[in-house]
Amino acid sequence: MGQAVVVAVIKSMCNKLLSGIILCSIILLGLAQAAQATVLPEERADVMYHSYDGGGVTVSGPSILVRKNASTNTSVYYNYYIDHISSASLDVLTGGSPYTEHRTEQSGGIDYLHGKTTTSLSYTTSVENDYKSGTLNFNLSQDFFGDLSTLTLGYTHGKDLVSRRGLSYDLSEISRQNYRVGFSQILSKNMVVGLNWETITDDATELRDNTGTLSGVTLNNPYRAYSYYDSTTGQRGFAPEKYPNTHTSNAFAINGSYYLPFRAALHGKVKFYQDSWGITATTYQLNYTYPLASWIFDFRTRWYSQSKADFYSDLFARQDEYTFMARDRELATFQSTSIGVTASWDFAKNGWGWVDKGSLNVSFDHMEFDYKDYRNALVGGTPGTEPLYGYGADIYQLYVSIWY
Amino acid sequence: MRLLFLLMISLGIPQGCSSWQPWVKPYERSNLADPIMNPDRDPVSVDYVAHMHKTRQASRGATGGSGGGCGCN
Numbered sequence: 345m346g347q348a349v350v351v352a353v354i355k356s357m358c359n360k361l362l363s364g365i366i367l368c369s370i371i372l373l374g375l376a377q378a379a380q381a382t383v384l385p386e387e388r389a390d391v392m393y394h395s396y397d398g399g400g401v402t403v404s405g406p407s408i409l410v411r412k413n414a415s416t417n418t419s420v421y422y423n424y425y426i427d428h429i430s431s432a433s434l435d436v437l438t439g440g441s442p443y444t445e446h447r448t449e450q451s452g453g454i455d456y457l458h459g460k461t462t463t464s465l466s467y468t469t470s471v472e473n474d475y476k477s478g479t480l481n482f483n484l485s486q487d488f489f490g491d492l493s494t495l496t497l498g499y500t501h502g503k504d505l506v507s508r509r510g511l512s513y514d515l516s517e518i519s520r521q522n523y524r525v526g527f528s529q530i531l532s533k534n535m536v537v538g539l540n541w542e543t544i545t546d547d548a549t550e551l552r553d554n555t556g557t558l559s560g561v562t563l564n565n566p567y568r569a570y571s572y573y574d575s576t577t578g579q580r581g582f583a584p585e586k587y588p589n590t591h592t593s594n595a596f597a598i599n600g601s602y603y604l605p606f607r608a609a610l611h612g613k614v615k616f617y618q619d620s621w622g623i624t625a626t627t628y629q630l631n632y633t634y635p636l637a638s639w640i641f642d643f644r645t646r647w648y649s650q651s652k653a654d655f656y657s658d659l660f661a662r663q664d665e666y667t668f669m670a671r672d673r674e675l676a677t678f679q680s681t682s683i684g685v686t687a688s689w690d691f692a693k694n695g696w697g698w699v700d701k702g703s704l705n706v707s708f709d710h711m712e713f714d715y716k717d718y719r720n721a722l723v724g725g726t727p728g729t730e731p732l733y734g735y736g737a738d739i740y741q742l743y744v745s746i747w748y
Numbered sequence: 749m750r751l752l753f754l755l756m757i758s759l760g761i762p763q764g765c766s767s768w769q770p771w772v773k774p775y776e777r778s779n780l781a782d783p784i785m786n787p788d789r790d791p792v793s794v795d796y797v798a799h800m801h802k803t804r805q806a807s808r809g810a811t812g813g814s815g816g817g818c819g820c821n
Contacts, residue, residue, distance in 0.1 A: 409795075745790065
């Protein structure tokens with residue numbers, strides 16, 4: 345009897361994994377990678393410094409990425425990435441005090457090439473003092489139609505442990521699964537398009553604290569609070585957010601790259617998003633890449649718009665009005681627009697010792713966030729009449745790349 | 749059964765099309781192979797930008813990136 349149960353569970357897991365890989369596989373990497381399909385990724389190393397500054401939040405740190413062939417058909421990589429975070433955002437100031445922390449992410453992976461098939465496996469860990477996660481990724485990529493088409497299937501399984509600063513125990517455990525399918529197609533000698541689909545599911549388990557009481561934390565940020573009208577004071581009251589413990593999202597993207605009559609390229613991307621919390625979002629992105637002597641310039645613009653979650657409100661009528669209540673601005677109705685440019689300068693083009701070539705890259709983006717139903721509660725006055733919130737952010741990237 | 753059918757289809761397409769004649773010959777793909785045709789040519793930057801967007805909006809997925817953590821409290 346016990347053996348039958350074990351066999352049934354194993355069968356069920358295998359079926360889920362297999363169906364997931366097949367289901368997932370219509371999109372993904374696509375695009376220009378198709379032109380270089382069935383070859384291993386380039387052997388290169390990148391050292392980056394990144395910086396984000398906007399809305400009272402600064403995030404900066406290094407990222408180091410090294411990739412090397414282990415044999416003629418095997419490539420391995422390692423990435424070390426750090427975020428130094430200093431936050432005095434509106435959410436933080438509304439519900440607490442500014443803080444600083446840092447996040448360390450490490451990834452390692454292997455790509456194996458056999459014929460026209462590339463199999464990739466990687467593992468990523470991310471550690472903060474109040475948040476830990478581990479993620480296992482699997483991708484399978486196959487070229488066919490004379491290498492004009494590439495089909496990619498992917499599956500990811502991740503587990504997160506959520507805590508709060510100063511606590512020695514976890515408040516919730518999140519299981520995450522991603523299913524991806526990608527398809528790219530060379531349409532002409534100057535054009536390639538790609539389609540990508542990804543479904544992501546989150547399932548959170550609320551844990552108990554050291555007194556045996558349920559934490560109240562599922563998929564929500566344990567520091568965030570929703571706001572309600574406090575009839576006794578006539579002002580805003582705040583209480584811990586309440587989220588559902590499951591979340592499923594679907595995203596579909598169409599990419600295209602076109603080589604212009606002169607040496608320059610246009611890249612476009614449209615992405616549609618929908619999830620089980622009632623949020624829909626659309627992203628449009630356009631890039632123009634133009635080389636000039638030893639330089640490559642990349643100009644880009646991005647427009648993003650989303651609707652709010654079903655259980656989001658800037659101000660609820662009263663405390664405990666609904667089962668689920670949130671005031672995260674990431675769940676609000678908003679638009680963001682950005683413009684940016686990257687300048688890349690090639691050096692050592694004829695090689696330098698063991699280095700085949702190198703590039704020095706400087707990148708800058710400016711983003712504007714414009715919220716439609718999230719108000720600046722710090723202003724005070726009659727609740728629900730405060731000015732709508734908005735802010736700008738500057739993003740810098742500086743990185744050196746060498747190929748060997 | 750349905751799963752087996754899908755698996756056979758997915759594995760069968762590449763095999764059945766091995767005799768397909770590509771309308772863009774390999775020697776005609778120099779433009780496609782130009783690095784400027786790859787908007788994701790620098791993975792270290794692509795991963796950073798994907799994470800930066802993911803932590804500030806609800807939309808996620810279909811970016812080609814992956815990984816965990818938040819850094820967004």
